[in-house]
Amino acid sequence: MFVYRANGRREPAGRCPGHPHQPHLRTLFAPAVAAAAPDPAKVPDYLAAVKPAGNPEHGDYQANFAMALAKAAGKKPPEVAKEIVAALPATADIEPPTVAGPGFINLKFTSAFLARAVRDLATDERLGLPLAAAPRTYVIDLSGPNVAKPLHVGHLRSTIIGDALVRILRALGHTVVGDNHLGDWGLQFGILIYGYKHFRDEAAFQADPVRELARLYVYINKQFKKADDDDEAPTDDPLKKACQEETAKLHAGDPENLALWKQFMPACLEMLRPIYERLDVKIDHALGESFYNPMLPGIVEDMQAKGIAFESKGAVVIPNAKGIVPRTEEEMKKEEPPAILRKRDGAFTYTTTDLATIRHRADTWQPDAMLYVVGAPQALHFKTLFAQASRWGYDRADYVHVQFGSMLGADRKPFGARKGGVVELMDLLDDAAKLGLEKYEASVADRRENGHKVYEATDAEKREIAEVVGVGAVKYADLSQSRTTDYVFDLDKMTATVGNTATYMQYAYARCRSIFREGDIDDARFRTAPPAVVLAEPAERALVLQLLRFPEAVEAAAADYLPHLVTGYLWDLAKATSVFYEKCHVLKAPTPELRDSRLLLVDLVGRTIRRALGLLGIRVVERM
RNA sequence: GCACCCAUAGCUCAACUGGAUAGAGCAUCGGUCUACGGAACCGAAGGUUGAAGGUUCGAAUCCUUCUGGGUGUACCA
Structure with missing residues (x-):
């Protein structure tokens, strides 16, 4: 990862300031x-x-x-x-x-x-988390789905990592603006428009426009794929050309295409809404590509006037990060390409849209930093974009490409958006919730068989457990991986009940709560008038040390935008807690003083787990 | 061709950014305890950190070269 500072130099990101x-x-x-x-x-x-x-x-x-x-x-x-x-x-x-x-x-x-x-x-509601001495304003670009198709697992990382960073930075007292840069204006709508005009099933569209549009999108893309397999250059594909023409007409204000776009948009957004709700992700703004469309000609003119952009081979381009526009064959081999602002056919590109977005964000929120939570394949795009945006005059904020690796299938090959076998997000969450419930019920049966008194959850509680456990498992699996490396998608591993998983942490939390229920003890006393702490066993000492390190983990995660440092902390805390439970009886502690001291620790463990999971956008339940 | 990312135990991943004997979880093997919630705990085995050099008190981490994988690379986003 790198940071572009005002002077344009490439520097490592800031170091962890350390815990108190x-x-x-x-x-x-x-x-x-x-x-x-x-x-x-x-x-x-x-x-x-x-x-x-x-x-x-x-x-x-x-x-x-x-x-x-x-x-x-x-x-x-x-x-x-x-x-x-x-x-x-x-x-x-x-x-x-x-x-x-x-x-x-x-x-x-x-x-x-x-x-x-x-x-x-x-007694500290913040559990030691410091408030930043010099709060900064961050704009975080996250999620950014293509609205023309259902979300699939490939969209998880940006959404989940981005949301976690929003929560972590806010917890430390920074001002954070989350912005969902929707893909709502590009070629995908040309594809939808072309598909609608030539291949739509009217009855299916009437019945369920969302599904029919998704079908059309996939159908057309499959036709593109054929052209690729025949080794034809994609640009020679007449179908793709036709879609590009529909896109160009839309951008030029063609009334029919514009009307179709307006008709499709609500259906597209409706497709997204339930997923964000389920993921418990709320993004402050959703200023998509279409929002910036009217500004694009002005952007190109302004950059041309300032001598940053100019014509080359019929297009308007900005130089690469080194400031070079390669022209000769030799240069083109050696140098990175320029970025195109306006194509030969007059259409604008996403580079232009991104420049408009930078200007809008800078003018509107005056951020100290703009974070782009976007996959690693776009590194070159952002390198060029950040360098030229700084030259353009938007050099106050640090630009950071918070990049992450690709999600791989079981065969270790990246999930391709166009390939078959892509797991849709809704199906994934359903499967995870179902697995979560199955494991819960197996555990209940097991405990009952062994003669334990077991709380009988209502159906509503079971549904809640399934959802919290299922969604948590999916999120935690993603967040617990260091974000820079690729990772293999594995539902069984995500929903495992042992190891460094959400379920294990949620269970550890439920155990803490259970002790207070079992002993019929009011936890408020331990937060307002805490008893003296007695450290009799090494396990208690180790646990206390771990509890005190929570701020360090959060600050480290914020400093380098690495949420997995929080899950790593949770895992260490959970392990220390397991040993503590093993060695130290709480309710049956030898003395009342020790019992109170240990209850305080249990309460703190529960609060810390809940808080840390909360920073990752993961919920807990009181019983499971 | 050029650029970026990656390579660590059989598998999936860590390693506090240059620190002491490279750690976890699965899987394998063995053990503990009538269990405040067993979704537990303890132990064993498993490694020339892809290869070779270099930098220094000290390298998985930094520099060079090589091998093998992924991605990007002038009109998709």
């Missing part, structure tokens, strides 16, 4: 490091090397700057580490640090500090 205890440790070290460092300018870099320990045996945190510092000072790393440790101010928050290996400084919080910190966390 990291600054605390850095403050502790700052004077000693400053005294030992020959170059004061490097002190912040050294302090940045105070980070969570990679291995719990080494403590809670580790300071890794002694090696670099020793080299700069011409000393031996372990000696430098020892000197710095000796120079630390006295504190009751950490145990005496130890020096190990080539000069690592290992740090461990005292139990007293952890107990105090987690008790403070209990």
